[in-house]
Amino acid sequence: MTDGAKIWTLHLLVLAAVFVAQFLLPPYHATNLARIMVLAVFAMGYNIAFGYTGLLSLGHALFFAAGMYGMGLPVWHLGWLSLPALIAGLVAGGALAGVVGLLALRTAGVSFMIVTLMFAQAGYLTLLYLNTWTGGDEGFVVLSEARVLFGFDLATDTARFITAFTLFAAGLLACLLLVRSPFGRVMVAMRENEERSRMLGYDPFRIKLLALAVSGLYAGLAGAAYGMLFGYVGASFATIQYSILPMLYVLLGGAGTVLGPFLGALLMFYLIDITSNYTDAYLFVVGAALVGLVLFAPKGILGTLRERVWRWLP
């Protein structure tokens, strides 16, 4: 088999396995899996910026929240229905990432981390400040009339799973196409050596801005879908925690791998889910897992696998 055939086979098999899982898993875990798939879309977006382009952002909660509120506010205030609201969330995430990028990409490295963090905090505080329209820290419930997509009630398990799966599959395949495209090669070139890439004729600012905007589209879509599928929009999704989570997923699964964000989200979700049954100090376990990761597999699970066995893994 050629590398291309192997790559497509693997990714389509993973998608098929995830799809079939809804019939095999008990409802509790099927709902978890829907949640994980949406979070994985968020992490895939984060991975496009961080894993492939080398942009370590601490502000992706802002883009996730932009999607969530970009979906939720028109539903609440303007009576929009699910599909236009979801699209509004997608666009809001991408547009805000583009605007933030215009300013933040004047910096690099640690400064970029701080500037993106600052923007995200400003966004969070803005949500609280404008509580008349945003519901402040209480948030608001997405009207059930709006949670109907193509005639399916998204509050039911099957419709929710199928919707999450559709977005996840689309996000995964788009990411695979992107990173295997000429533009994907340029993103990696920026990560590896920006000055060299400039001297091959690429404008680093433009490339990084595009990558960040695409990353924001993913985050926006994930935020919109999360609010729509689980029926709640709240400012807690704009906190620093939601900037750190996708980073943890990506680091655990493997930065710069297409399947890494999903694998990371899956493992981290269940690590928290299981350990929090036993102890309140579940974050301690998460921390220990991360220390172990840094010590023994700094490239994440799939990054290590690629280094040792599957050289062709994208």
Added chain:
Amino acid sequence: MVAVIEARGLTRHFGGLRAVDGVDFRLEQGEIHGLIGPNGAGKTTFVSLLSGRIPVQSGVITLNGEDITHLPAHLRVRKGVAYTFQITSVYPRLTVFDNVALAAQGRGAGDVAAEVAQALSRVGMTGLDQSMAGTLSYGHQRLLEVAMGLALRPLVLILDEPTQGLASGEIDGFKALIRSLVPQTTILLIEHNMDVVMDLADRITVLNFGQVLAVGTPDQIRANRAVQDAYLGGDHAAG
């Protein structure tokens, strides 16, 4: 002769240091032009001004008559001014193919794979395309750097110390390679290895303390008293 690149009164000071101080320079179509000078003479700063890596403080640079003085580096590359780094600067964690493809695809090459194969065959690296660039020998990394420059199909290729660190056998191959590039490509060669410059260059510009000390053919430069005093030293002048 037609000037591909022409610079007039080019100046760049770093604080009190006059790295490049009012340099006039002509790079003529199809020539191999050597740029020499003692350490700290301003050679690398000068070509960094030409390639746009460092902004010009005063002076004018034209490419085929067009003013490119304030054009950003990546746009100069697109217009045909390619720069290969003094310290090998390939992407070590990408394959040889990807390294060269990055150069070829950016200028909108139709068949990137064919362009890559051609550039690699010019430098004699056919068959290495799936190797990780970081695992190549130093000599091959230097050649890969040149292949990336070639895949840009530049009008002007600026080579900054290309033979530094190469074995003498590799240097002969390198010289043949450079000769095969002209006259389609014009070469500006910064080089410490005097034998290589004297052998390859049609004309040589000598920089000293940021200023042009002399311009001429290798024979004229050898015979130039000021150059001998400033740079080449007694032994070389006698020989």
